[in-house]
Amino acid sequence: MSTSTSPSAPRRVLLATCSSRPEAASDEGVLPKALEELGLAADWVVWDEAGSAAEEADLVVLRTTWDYTSRLEEFLRWCDSVPALANPARVVRWNTDKRYLVELTEAGVPVTPTRLVEPGETVPGSGATGGTDFPDREFVVKPTVGAGSSGARRFLPDQRERAVEHLRTLHRQGTAALVQPYQPVVDREGETAVVFFGGVYSHGFVKGPLLDPAGDGVVPELERGSFAVDPDPALRATAEDVLDATTALLGLGRRELLYARVDLVRGEDGAPMLLELELTEPRLGFDLADRDAPSRFASAVRAELARRGE
Numbered sequence: 001m002s003t004s005t006s007p008s009a010p011r012r013v014l015l016a017t018c019s020s021r022p023e024a025a026s027d028e029g030v031l032p033k034a035l036e037e038l039g040l041a042a043d044w045v046v047w048d049e050a051g052s053a054a055e056e057a058d059l060v061v062l063r064t065t066w067d068y069t070s071r072l073e074e075f076l077r078w079c080d081s082v083p084a085l086a087n088p089a090r091v092v093r094w095n096t097d098k099r100y101l102v103e104l105t106e107a108g109v110p111v112t113p114t115r116l117v118e119p120g121e122t123v124p125g126s127g128a129t130g131g132t133d134f135p136d137r138e139f140v141v142k143p144t145v146g147a148g149s150s151g152a153r154r155f156l157p158d159q160r161e162r163a164v165e166h167l168r169t170l171h172r173q174g175t176a177a178l179v180q181p182y183q184p185v186v187d188r189e190g191e192t193a194v195v196f197f198g199g200v201y202s203h204g205f206v207k208g209p210l211l212d213p214a215g216d217g218v219v220p221e222l223e224r225g226s227f228a229v230d231p232d233p234a235l236r237a238t239a240e241d242v243l244d245a246t247t248a249l250l251g252l253g254r255r256e257l258l259y260a261r262v263d264l265v266r267g268e269d270g271a272p273m274l275l276e277l278e279l280t281e282p283r284l285g286f287d288l289a290d291r292d293a294p295s296r297f298a299s300a301v302r303a304e305l306a307r308r309g310e
Helices: 027-037 052-056 068-081 089-095 100-106 157-172 185-189 233-250 293-308
Strands: 012-017 041-046 059-064 115-117 139-143 153-155 177-181 191-197 200-207 226-229 259-266 272-278
Touching: 012 027, 012 052, 027 041, 027 059, 027 293, 052 068, 059 293, 068 089, 089 233, 100 233, 100 272, 139 157, 153 157, 157 177, 185 259, 191 233, 191 293, 200 233, 200 293, 233 259, 233 272
Parallel strands: 012 041, 012 059
Antiparallel strands: 115 177, 139 153, 139 177, 191 200, 191 259, 200 226, 259 272
8 A cells, every 4th residue: 555745845944135125226136036946936926014023934035125224123123033044143233233353353363454443433534632543545434234335434534523533433433433544555456355155255345435435426447237246365364364263252153154254455555454244134146246146145055954954
């Protein structure tokens, strides 16, 4: 007497987005098909409308949740409530505040020189007793919480008063700020983004400069835009070092980071430095990478599901 068994239902992966549904007009739209080709059921879900679906999914992957900066605490609470989230909620909490750059500097990672200015702290360059001046070259003031270039401003050395006011504005909004010397090589070469899936290198691309000097209207030498690149060994090695230092700080294995984008820039001596580490919802450059990049991402998702089932 023969018996038959029903095939098990495919594991369900939700790709988290926000209410404006940016994936419809971005390179992220290729992901459901790539996941389905590897036997997974995949769909998009608006993070704050997900309800029980996020709790029941085999994996929820943060992708285009680009409204979180104005609702950070609500977003972090939601992340904490999702049983199977990638990247993990504690990684998101750490990475959504750029104070992590200070931690990585202390861990020996080559980071763009960064000064943290907390609300209530003496504003550098304000002329107050005990104040520390801004760099004597072009510099950037940016919030510790912000996506992309939101809230970031680039200032010339003679624009310090404007920089002080911008810093005070950030403080009034309740956020700490970072002050960094601007790296002029960005205008010539851009930033190099090195992308990893499951801790393994996937591809790289260059992002053009995003910040003009405040109120100057200078056109950067390198036009805005992005293009694919195969990062040279020094950049690759630095990106690997960043991941190793990060996972050591957080007590993780590298494969526990489903995705990572390491943004690097060269200093005046040509040595690579970390500009930002994106572990929450970065653009991953699928439209710039080779055609197999979405499949590599899907394979990393399957590996993450297998790891969680161990």
